[in-house]
Amino acid sequence: MPTPTPTPTPxxxxxxxxxxxxxxxxxxxxxxxxxxxxxHTDIAKASKKHSGFRLRAGFWxxxxxxxxxxxxxxxxxxxxxxxxxxxxxxxxxxxxxxxEPDGAIEQIIxxxxxxxxxxxxxxxxxxxxxxxxPLSKLAAALKNSYMVATVHxxxxxxxxxxxxxxxxxxxxxxxxxxxxxxxxxxxxxxPSYQGQGLGKSLVEKxxxxxxxxxxxxxxxxxxxxxxxxYRNLGFEPDPEGIKGMFWxxxx
Amino acid sequence: xxLKWVTRPKTQKPKSLSPSQPPLPIFISTKPSHINPDELRRxxxxxxxxxxxxxxxADEFLDVGKLRVALYHSSFVVSVFCKxxxxxSASEESSSSSSIGMWDLLQKVxxxxxPQNGELxxxxxxxxxxxxxxxxxxxxxxxPLRGMGIGKMIVQRIIRMLTRRDIxxxxxxxxxxxxxFFEACGFGDDILGSTTMMYTRTVSASTNGNQMxxxxxxxxxxxxxxxxxxxxxx
Numbered sequence: 001m002p003t004p005t006p007t008p009t010p011x012x013x014x015x016x017x018x019x020x021x022x023x024x025x026x027x028x029x030x031x032x033x034x035x036x037x038x039x040h041t042d043i044a045k046a047s048k049k050h051s052g053f054r055l056r057a058g059f060w061x062x063x064x065x066x067x068x069x070x071x072x073x074x075x076x077x078x079x080x081x082x083x084x085x086x087x088x089x090x091x092x093x094x095x096x097x098x099x100e101p102d103g104a105i106e107q108i109i110x111x112x113x114x115x116x117x118x119x120x121x122x123x124x125x126x127x128x129x130x131x132x133x134p135l136s137k138l139a140a141a142l143k144n145s146y147m148v149a150t151v152h153x154x155x156x157x158x159x160x161x162x163x164x165x166x167x168x169x170x171x172x173x174x175x176x177x178x179x180x181x182x183x184x185x186x187x188x189x190x191p192s193y194q195g196q197g198l199g200k201s202l203v204e205k206x207x208x209x210x211x212x213x214x215x216x217x218x219x220x221x222x223x224x225x226x227x228x229x230y231r232n233l234g235f236e237p238d239p240e241g242i243k244g245m246f247w248x249x250x251x
Numbered sequence: 252x253x254l255k256w257v258t259r260p261k262t263q264k265p266k267s268l269s270p271s272q273p274p275l276p277i278f279i280s281t282k283p284s285h286i287n288p289d290e291l292r293r294x295x296x297x298x299x300x301x302x303x304x305x306x307x308x309a310d311e312f313l314d315v316g317k318l319r320v321a322l323y324h325s326s327f328v329v330s331v332f333c334k335x336x337x338x339x340s341a342s343e344e345s346s347s348s349s350s351i352g353m354w355d356l357l358q359k360v361x362x363x364x365x366p367q368n369g370e371l372x373x374x375x376x377x378x379x380x381x382x383x384x385x386x387x388x389x390x391x392x393x394x395p396l397r398g399m400g401i402g403k404m405i406v407q408r409i410i411r412m413l414t415r416r417d418i419x420x421x422x423x424x425x426x427x428x429x430x431x432f433f434e435a436c437g438f439g440d441d442i443l444g445s446t447t448m449m450y451t452r453t454v455s456a457s458t459n460g461n462q463m464x465x466x467x468x469x470x471x472x473x474x475x476x477x478x479x480x481x482x483x484x485x
Binding site: 133136137138139140141142143144145173175176177178179180181183185204205207208211212214216217218219220221222223224227230231233234235236237238239240241242243244245246247248249 | 302303304305317318320321323324325326376378379380381382383384386388410414417419420421422423424425426427430433434436437438439440441442443444445446447448449450451452465467468470472473474475476477
């Protein structure tokens with residue numbers, strides 16, 4: 001197995017104008033991923049029970065459209081045509097690769113492309129014991145999230161061409177105003193894959209992506225049993241007395 | 252979007268003393284296009300707010316470019332305007348006469364306050380995934396006009412827009428001194444007992460020098476490194 005060579009830190013453009021999506025492993029200046037694993041061709045080949053929702057966190061769409069109408073003072077010329085031309089590949093890379101005794105290879109793949117089958121997500125939420133939420137709301141929430149990071153397990157059986165078993169085993173998402181604030185919601189990992197550092201990877205990738213885009217206020221609301229988990233990742237409860245309050249309708 | 256009238260609640264003085272101030276006309280809007288980013292930046296400054304949750308003591312320079320981006324990506328924004336003249340009279344402690352002259356009244360009716368002729372005096376915004384959750388940020392009212400119910404009006408307008416889209420999970424991050432305001436608007440601690448946490452990890456002097464960190468106000472935040480791939484053979 002080849003060992004991956006250390007990669008140079010991706011160039012970060014002035015993030016207020018143009019956030020840099022760079023979570024994949026890159027070769028120098030070209031956008032080639034070191035491990036040319038392309039989930040999409042495999043998705044097309046593999047048979048799926050449901051067509052499902054194909055949702056993509058719309059980074060580029062939200063930036064391509066114009067700013068406020070009466071922006072007389074500062075006209076920002078977004079290099080939209082250039083970015084459109086080199087629309088980056090979905091940011092995904094292999095976190096872990098295991099070779100099983102029978103020759104099957106299981107790859108744990110991280111992706112920030114936000115491709116989530118909504119039914120897979122629903123069943124993952126069931127597995128961790130979360131109450132069910134309406135699918136349409138879930139779909140809307142994913143679509144309008146600033147970033148959706150996923151972890152999939154892909155199992156390639158020896159000798160079977162293109163018949164990979166792919167399943168969603170982890171997800172985390174963040175909403176943001178793209179400038180100052182972000183809130184991390186819905187972090188979950190399949191119970192049979194917990195304890196391997198996948199949750200940690202998901203959250204760390206989100207934090208890294210947010211900080212690189214100069215979004216500094218990263219908040220989340222943790223259940224009591226996961227407060228320690230987030231503390232280990234660098235989160236502080238009620239820092240300087242800042243608390244989250246929730247709205248309760250009074251009838 | 253509409254014209255409203257706000258008043259200061261009557262003070263607890265004996266009846267013989269100063270009468271209450273005349274009602275103040277304001278214009279409340281939910282249209283992002285009514286907001287001039289430069290005026291908004293000025294309002295942030297006047298209210299001593301910057302984008303950072305942990306600002307430095309000195310005047311934080313709020314980047315107008317970043318503010319535009321934040322505005323554009325806020326799902327809902329509320330802005331409140333009033334005429335400069337009215338704002339000056341409202342900030343005066345003692346009003347010379349409680350009655351509104353005919354000319355003033357005529358002015359208010361014939362030339363009501365609009366986003367174009369008024370000054371931005373109040374603001375609030377919310378970021379939402381338009382499905383499940385929403386967070387309210389940066390609710391502010393210019394100091395001379397506080398205590399008149401404008402802030403509460405802003406929050407209630409935001410809530411109305413959210414509940415209309417069937418979003419009821421509405422959060423607001425606030426510091427100790429902002430709590431009473433949000434409590435008055437109907438906010439409380441999470442009934443599910445969740446803990447609010449913010450990312451505050453900073454670089455430590457002891458570990459290796461190759462750590463990447465970024466400054467946000469007072470905090471120098473540590474940026475987690477990209478981890479390399481692991482290969483295992485079972």
